[in-house]
Amino acid sequence: MYNENLKLIGGGIMQGQICFYNDERGFGFIKTNHEQDCYFHIESVENNEEKIAVGSLVEFDERIFSGRKRATRVKILPSTSKQRSSTDGSKKFFKTADYAGEFLVLSSNEIDQTLIEISNWKLEAKLEDTIRYFLPMPEVGEILRGRRSYVIGRKGTGKSAIVSHLYDISDKEIYTEKLSFKNFPFNDLYDLNDSHFTKPNQYITLWKYIIYSSIVQMMGTSKGIDKKIRKKIHKVYPERDVSDLKGLLRKWTSGDFSISVLGHGFSFANWFSKKVESSWMERVDRLEGFVAENCDEATYLVLFDELDEDYKEMMTQFINGGYIHLLTSLFKAVQDIRSVMGKYSKNIYPVIFLRDDIYDLITDADKTKWLDLTTRLDWTIPEIQKLLKYRIEKAANTQGLGFNPVWHSIFDVKSVPYANRKKSLHSFDYITRSTQGRPRDFIHYLQVCAESQLENGGGKISAKTILSADKAYSNYLKSELIDEIHGVIPDINTILRIFTQIRKWILTIDEFRRIYRDYVDRQIIETKDPDFVLQTLFYFSVIGNVSRQRNYHIFRHEHSEAVLNFHENIVIHRGLMKSLQII
Structure with a gap:
């Protein structure tokens, strides 16, 4: 149990208690009376000759770095270690004591039913029950308020989960369109650049056309739009049954596709294969004017997702320049639309979800201008614990307790031994050592543990089960990393x-x-x-x-x-x- 009498000492020095520490990597978190735990690194520990251990009381200065709390000038208070030591000859080893705090008591049947549900958790957001399992994240609110348009993160950090959640929101004032990059017709679009722009900006107008077309189609379903205007929209953009861009573009561009009925005198046919007199810029200007004039006060989201689906095949295009130019133009198109629609006080928010390794390939002079609209999905240990607590509570049909009481409702209280049983760690800390800190890693590890425990008769997940699950998890992580790196x-x-x-x-x-x-x-x-x-x-x-x-x-x-x-x-x-x- 954590000490509840933590205090602020004179001169701005805080007192707290170490709630997590990774001795191999030299970082951890300090629990205080504030809601957010404070990160610290071994380099900030002034008296690191003292053993750093979970449960140790510390004094420290609190600073804010990149929006997160970080402890500096950390000093471990003597005689507060929650670990026990043993000796083997002249060498000293430390073992974490078994968990001795409170935990939620479930019946044997309830534990097994919870494990069955955990074993059926899905790694892919599109397959998961996001309505049941999605943990509300600050990034969602930021997107809905128009503060973020670029969501960057590694594979497995929750990008697609956010997309699925936003797409499933049931709110008559929020309209969402999801445009998947899977099977995206890049080769078709390379020939549709706007000659008014130089590389890599030649596709900006095309992207703006796609985004505005998506907005107009959603406007056709909004009760806040005049009925006559909606009738005009339906003539141009009939309801569609496809969510990928390839199908979208083919449907929009098949036959005689005319926007003249929108009142801006613009019509063209088969613009993928046939030249027309109106330029891309003229087409977009007319659509932009229509949206600015007729859009209501509802929120319109256009979500670009799954760009990495075909990443393995994209490196050749990247080398040739076309792929990265398309991507750069998309970011700039989003920036332009946000700027224009903001002047008209319209809640129109196109959002790009992209893997960080692909994002880092972009080297453009305007990239620093995107920072204000960018959020990176970097998970801290307390955030991971909050997520797992939420999911376990859903599986166990309970709520309202702290992480450890919920965790130990399905995990044995005994610590997990390693290093020939000379060392041991709390079960969560042991699992954390094998992950790369992504939600997907933890979810898969718990899946494997649940399946293995059920195969061995059920009950709480034991230290032995965690150790045996390590091999299956290791194979999963290797496969995940091969998939990520193969494109490079x-x-x-x-x-x-x-x-x-x-x-x-x-x-x-x-x-x-x-x-x-x-x-x-x-x-x-x-x-x-x-x-x-x-x-x-x-x-x-x-x-x-x-x-x-x-x-x-x-x-x-x-x-x-x-x-x-x-x-x-x-x-x-x-x-x-x-x-x-x-x-």
Whole structure:
């Protein structure tokens, strides 16, 4: 149980209690009387000769960095460790005590029913019951208020879950259109650029046309729009039964597609295959004028999702420039529309959901201008705990308790041993070590645990079950990372075998380079540059650096601004060790 008598000490110094700590990676969180837990790093601990442990009382200064609380000048108060120690010869080991706090009591049948539901959780948002399981996120409110138009995050961080939630909102004042990039007709659009713009801006007008067309179609369903105007809209944009852009464009552009009925004197036919006199800019200007003049006070969202679905095939297009130019133009089109419609006080919000590795490929002079409308989905440990608590409560049909009482309603209170049973961790902390901090990682780990526990007779998930689930989870993580990286390094699966051959958790850069070059010489792999590969593996947190100063591990998924240090050893992410046969 956490101390409720935490206080603010004179001079702005806070007092708190460590509620989470990862000793391998050197970071944790401090619980205070405030709602948000405070992040700290081992470099901020002044007396780190004291053992840093969950339950330790600390004093610290609180600062705000990038909108998040961070503890500086952390001082561990003596004799507050919640861990017990044992010795083996001259070496000292620390073990986390078993959980001794309160927990929700469920019957055996209730536990098993909860595990059955957890085992059926879905990794893909489109398959999940988002109405039941979606945890309200601050990003949703920001999007609905028009404060964010670019949602950036790694695969598995919840982008598609937000899209599904927004699309399913039942509110007569909110209209949402979801445009999927899956099977997107990029090749068709490359020929439809606007010659008035130079690269990479030649597709801005086309994107604006697509967005405004989507808005106009939604206006046709709004009761706040004059009935005569809606009748005109229906003549141009009949209801459709497709949600992907490929089907949308084909339906809009088949036969004689005319916008003259909207009152702006504009008509054209088969504009994919037949030249017309009106320019793209003229078409968009007329649509823009119609929207500005007739749109009501409702909120209109156009959600662009699933750009990464065909990412494996997009790298060739990226090299040729067309793909990245289309993408850059989309961001600029959204920015332009937000600016224009904002002047008319219209709640028109196109939103792009994009993987961060694709977003980082964009190098445009205007990119810094997008920051005010950008949000990155970076999950902290307390946020992950809040999500899991919410989902477990839904599965168990209960609510109103803290994380640990809910967690231990289905997890045994015993800590999980490792390092030949010389060390142990709280079950959540043990699972966290194997993840990359993404919701999808935790959801899958709990899925595997639930399935395994049910196969072994049910009841609370035991330490033994968690340990046995580690291998299946490790295979999942490897598969996920291969899928993410394949678009950049097609022979990533073969490259990962180098770590299997070395069979070391921590290794030097030169060890990797030596075997890598041997693979290249034997024509086993095609990607020639080992340093480019190492940087890519670091970017996706397959590997991290081992800091020479404090011997802690630096992974990019925990430190988003980190870059690979070629002068330090590298460490393989713990979640991959079993799938790579290192342990």
